[in-house]
Amino acid sequence: VTVHFDTVTIIGVGLLGGSLGLALKTRNLAGTIRGVGRREATLAIAAKVGAVDETSLDAAQACTGADLVVICTPAALVPKVLDEIAPACSTTAVVTDVASTKDTICTHAKKTWPSPLRFVGSHPMAGSEKYGPEHSDPELYEGCVTIVEDHPDADAQAQNAVRELWEAVGARVVPMAPNLHDSMVARTSHVPHIAAGCIAQSAAELGDVHAVAATGFRDVTRVAAGRAEIWRDICLTNQKAIATSLVDLGQRVAAVEEMVARGDGEELMAFFRAAQEARAKALGGE
């Protein structure tokens, strides 16, 4: 049995939205796909590449009668979009999103769709340096880990529909509570990214260090090359977990600084051993 949606509304037709539309089309998982955007030009590209059948500048209108709504705007805009489309969505519509932070959005949605909980947040961890509907890829979600909001009060049918949606386009679904998700991405992605930026700036303060900068430096700082707008938005939408995790990181750095300053070989040895074990543990015993 394969999931099928009669009318799907995709709000935001960038790389993620466009790829989802294309994935649904090529797998015959949807009847009509409506694409919503803020610019006619972007919508035209999404239609041209075959990601959407119809286009609209009006999110609420485009949600009328849809059985599935997927919000693919930047994370910071999702709460506003939720408020905007709430009155237009049918009571049986299933609503999800693709934002990389979940707690703020899922908490906001609980107020918008209080009961039954027809909003179920998602975070497909599809990494790509590309953006824009012109790069839509029907295989983008193939093998992609997708976190799906795990909420005890959630509408079971909506939760199943969201799970089936992602599995149907090839993703591997991992259910998780929104606040745990946010802490985990803060500590495995957001804080490492910020730390990489700090490390790069600390090194660059000494000038051109490239003669001594080996593979390790390149590896550690690689993520610092990401787009500033995206990372600013991530910081603003996952504020609490990132701030808490940065405090934690600062304390750990300060602790090692003390070990180094007092030349405590035993403590340093224990630190480096624990670091190896921690990495292996974080990566599931790799």
Next chain:
Amino acid sequence: VTVHFDTVTIIGVGLLGGSLGLALKTRNLAGTIRGVGRREATLAIAAKVGAVDETSLDAAQACTGADLVVICTPAALVPKVLDEIAPACSTTAVVTDVASTKDTICTHAKKTWPSPLRFVGSHPMAGSEKYGPEHSDPELYEGCVTIVEDHPDADAQAQNAVRELWEAVGARVVPMAPNLHDSMVARTSHVPHIAAGCIAQSAAELGDVHAVAATGFRDVTRVAAGRAEIWRDICLTNQKAIATSLVDLGQRVAAVEEMVARGDGEELMAFFRAAQEARAKALGGE
């Protein structure tokens, strides 16, 4: 004109020492190579792979009459070895080392060989996960950046000999003052390594995060898998530069934490842009 040494004494015949012996032999750059170690078994392997011609457990004795002495022991032992061999070295002997930190060692050597300065520190940045003379590789130094101590009072002949030694085995020599070297490796290698360890531990505190840990996390924390003994020794031999750089990193992390906590989008944008530029600058405009 190719450099040639009649008698070379290599103290410490691990991967770096063994590879240097083999590189000198295969390029006919040395007459006799004497290998010094603390264990007969290790010395026997070095001799078997052809890295050394003679072996000895007595460093001072093995330095008698040598025209080049290369100390390839762990960094923490170099000052002790210098004191031990000083009385035995001829006044024309050139002495160098391969330790990854330079200021403590070079300062110590200034006292041991006060004038003329026949000790010229080196740091060949040859990375390998392997260790032990059984992995000796005559091509290990091919294309390898090697920092050579730049000191205004250095004996010009000794400085040239050390430069020629490394260039003869294929390295790219970069002259640098020991304290600048130590700050640069602290900020491009040692502190990134420590930060990676802190990041891994911060993530592992949440348990098995591997479902959400993407390529970025693997990249940032990869160096945390290094050998604990080596990194402890690096911390103990580059104490000052590492401690200073960890304080700098902590301040940068705290500054971003404040931006995140107060939701300052403009400052965050500036931070992420500066991070991109800093990485490019550190890597020489890559």
